[in-house]
Amino acid sequence: MRARLQRRLGVALGMLVAMAIPAAADSCGRMEHDGQRYVVCQVEAEAEPALRLWQDGPDGRPLNNFNNIRRQLAQGEALSFAMNAGMFHPDYRPVGLLVIDGDELSPIVTGGSNDNFGMLPNGVFCTGGARPFQVIESRAFAQARPDCRLATQSGPMLVIDGDLHPRFLVDSDSRYIRNGVGVSPDGQTAWFVISDRAVTFHEFGRLFRDGLGVRDALYFDGSISRLYAPSVNRADFGRSMGPIIGLVDSTG
Numbered sequence: 001m002r003a004r005l006q007r008r009l010g011v012a013l014g015m016l017v018a019m020a021i022p023a024a025a026d027s028c029g030r031m032e033h034d035g036q037r038y039v040v041c042q043v044e045a046e047a048e049p050a051l052r053l054w055q056d057g058p059d060g061r062p063l064n065n066f067n068n069i070r071r072q073l074a075q076g077e078a079l080s081f082a083m084n085a086g087m088f089h090p091d092y093r094p095v096g097l098l099v100i101d102g103d104e105l106s107p108i109v110t111g112g113s114n115d116n117f118g119m120l121p122n123g124v125f126c127t128g129g130a131r132p133f134q135v136i137e138s139r140a141f142a143q144a145r146p147d148c149r150l151a152t153q154s155g156p157m158l159v160i161d162g163d164l165h166p167r168f169l170v171d172s173d174s175r176y177i178r179n180g181v182g183v184s185p186d187g188q189t190a191w192f193v194i195s196d197r198a199v200t201f202h203e204f205g206r207l208f209r210d211g212l213g214v215r216d217a218l219y220f221d222g223s224i225s226r227l228y229a230p231s232v233n234r235a236d237f238g239r240s241m242g243p244i245i246g247l248v249d250s251t252g
Contacts, residue, residue: 027080027247028229033211036203037196039232040212041081043247045132045188053085053100053150054244055093062092064240066228073248080247081229083179083192084221085125086154087117088242096138096153097124098243108153110139116219119167122155123218124148131187135216152243158182158205158217168202176222178204181245182214192245194227 028041043051057063057072070079087095095117097108112120124141126134128149136146137160138153156165158180175198182191191212195204201219208217226236228246 028231030232031207031211033207034203036199036207038193038207039196039227039229039234041083041192041227041229041247043133043190043192047247048127048132048149050080050248050250051127051150051190052246052248053098053152054246055098055100055105055242062240062242063244064092064242065237066226066235066244067237069228069244069246076251078249078251079228079230080249081192081227081231082244082246083194083227084225084241085243085245086152086220087115092240092242094152094243096122096155097141097151098153099126099148099151102147102149108138108142110142116222117155119156119165121157121160121165122153123157123216124151124153125181125183125190125218126151127190133183133187133190135181135183135218150245152245154180154218154220156201156219158201158219159209159214160216162209162215164202164205164209168205169200170202172200172202175200177225178219178222179225179227180204180208180217180219182208182212182217184213185215194225 031038031040054063054069063069066082094106098106112118121137123135123137126148129146177195177198179194208214224239228235
């Protein structure tokens, strides 16, 4: 893991300013780009089955936080990292598509709206389909209906076929701690990223396009973005979340 992370996050990355590579068993590291700092958690294709998406516990109630996720794990499992994975309604149900282990729990939404989710184009992060990882524009997804083991919809797209979302402004004064996911052009690697400090959409999109070299990336959220990643000593607690995505490590 360490060698592959160093290779991808070192070549991607001609515009990289600084990065700390995690230990071999870890999946997260720190990265600086254009004066902003981020935590980048990398998942390779062979680890896709260990990626999980959570919404409700056995009692049917939303899990809401990382501690509840950890309580759901089997003996011998540990949470390598986790973050919020899309926007949600006041009752914590997902706004758009949610697929967990092939079961569609919430349908796709293709219409636009005035909020970030509906800032078209938005998209879907899909795993376990024709390629290990994909970020697909929502209307294209609804038409193609690809098979996904896991899928979560959010918006807006950060990077669309190599271009930043057309509504992102270089001089925007809208800043939040933001998180999202990007996929390598060959679909073999997914990068889950959260900023250390408040950033604009334009800065966040450039991190994926110019820093990580991805052609498609999806925004998860801003005002409630949270990360649990013990390898970088980060455990963000606070506001409850809807869908949560993370990587599970089997230690036994």
